[in-house]
Amino acid sequence: MAQACEAAGRPPADVHLLAVSKTFGADAVLEAVAAGQRAFGENYIQEGVDKMVAVRAALPATLAYGALQWHCIGPIQSNKTRQVAEHFDWVHTVDRIKIAERLSAQRPDHLPPLQICIQVNVDGGATKSGVAPDQALELLRAVAKLPRLQVRGIMSIPDHAPNFAAQLAIHESARSLFDHIFALHEPRLEGFDTLSLGMTADLEAAIQAGSTMVRVGTGVFGGRTYPAA
Numbered sequence: 337m338a339q340a341c342e343a344a345g346r347p348p349a350d351v352h353l354l355a356v357s358k359t360f361g362a363d364a365v366l367e368a369v370a371a372g373q374r375a376f377g378e379n380y381i382q383e384g385v386d387k388m389v390a391v392r393a394a395l396p397a398t399l400a401y402g403a404l405q406w407h408c409i410g411p412i413q414s415n416k417t418r419q420v421a422e423h424f425d426w427v428h429t430v431d432r433i434k435i436a437e438r439l440s441a442q443r444p445d446h447l448p449p450l451q452i453c454i455q456v457n458v459d460g461g462a463t464k465s466g467v468a469p470d471q472a473l474e475l476l477r478a479v480a481k482l483p484r485l486q487v488r489g490i491m492s493i494p495d496h497a498p499n500f501a502a503q504l505a506i507h508e509s510a511r512s513l514f515d516h517i518f519a520l521h522e523p524r525l526e527g528f529d530t531l532s533l534g535m536t537a538d539l540e541a542a543i544q545a546g547s548t549m550v551r552v553g554t555g556v557f558g559g560r561t562y563p564a565a
Contacts, residue, residue, distance in 0.1 A: 337550065340543040351543055354407055356535075356553030358383065359560045362390035368556065369395065374403060377428075377551050379410030385423050409491075409551060411465055418442045426451040428491040428532050428551075431467045436479045443484035452479055453491040453532050458510045461495035469513050476517065480524035489530030489548070490514055496537075503538040507545035514546070 341348045356377040357365050365376060365387060378384030384406065392400035407426040412435050420427060421442035430436050430452055443450050454475050457466030467475050472490060480487045492510045497503040514531045534542025536555035543550065554560065 337539065337543065340540040343540070344544045346543065351547060352549045353556075354409070354532075354549055354551045355556045356409065356551050357387065357557065358410070358553065360557045362387050362394065364557055365391050366394055369399065369404070373556075375405040375407060377407040377409040377553075378424075381408065381410065381412070381416045381419050384408065385419055388423055414438060421450060422447075424450070426453070426488070428453040429455045429465065430479060431455045431465055431475075433475065433478050436482055436485065440482035440484045445484075449484050449486040451488045452485050453489045453530055454479065454487075456490050456492050456510065456513065458492045458513070459494040459506050464493055464495065466492065469509070472513060473517055473520075476525060476528075477522070480522075486527050487525055488527055489532060490517075491532035493535075500541050503541035504544055507533050507538070507542050507547065511546040 337351055337353060338348045341351055352375065353373065354375050354377045355368050355373050358379040378387065388406055405425045406423065407428060408420050408424045409428045412420055412429055417435060417438035421439045422444055427439065427450060431454060436452065439450055454472060455466040456469055456472050457464050458469060476487055479485060490510065490513065494506045497506055510533055511531060518528055530549055531547050532549045532551065533545065533547035534550040536552050539550045539552060
């Protein structure tokens with residue numbers, strides 16, 4: 337990440353590392369915490385909630401509560417919104433107002449506002465979730481009106497691209513959308529500051545394009561072994 341920032345002419349502090357801990361146990365998260373990592377991404381909601389409980393039980397209270405951030409980066413079904421609202425700090429995958437409304441209604445009053453990125457399907461991938469780029473601003477405005485939520489930015493997971501140039505072109509389209517929305521300076525979007533782009537295989541291109549948060553799993557924890565269906 338530091339090398340990619342140097343190549344892009346950006347300060348390393350401009351890009352945050354989200355360690356994607358899906359399919360890895362609490363022990364792997366605790367090892368990363370011991371190495372200084374504080375933000376973790378989970379794709380599977382029940383797995384993530386169970387992991388949070390185990391990690392918090394193993395850490396001193398000063399670390400277990402408040403110091404760690406938990407980001408939901410997987411798809412959210414309506415019957416899972418309460419778990420997300422009650423346990424996570426960030427959500428990167430809001431792509432329709434119904435989910436945002438449920439998260440808002442179910443976010444406990446004693447917790448800080450849930451930090452929200454909307455997912456945008458920047459390259460039109462048929463297998464990818466996300467709102468179309470030309471509908472992103474409308475959704476952001478609608479989410480920003482809801483209580484207990486704080487709009488922070490946009491997230492994208494484009495289809496695999498074969499080389500750096502192709503990766504960069506796709507990520508730059510997301511950056512252009514981000515810049516357009518940021519330049520509007522709308523009062524309800526004053527917290528709009530996050531461009532969640534890039535994973536292990538394309539983080540260099542994402543950083544070159546302007547990502548402020550890269551979601552790295554394999555590069556931190558190693559290869560994954562998925563259970564049989």
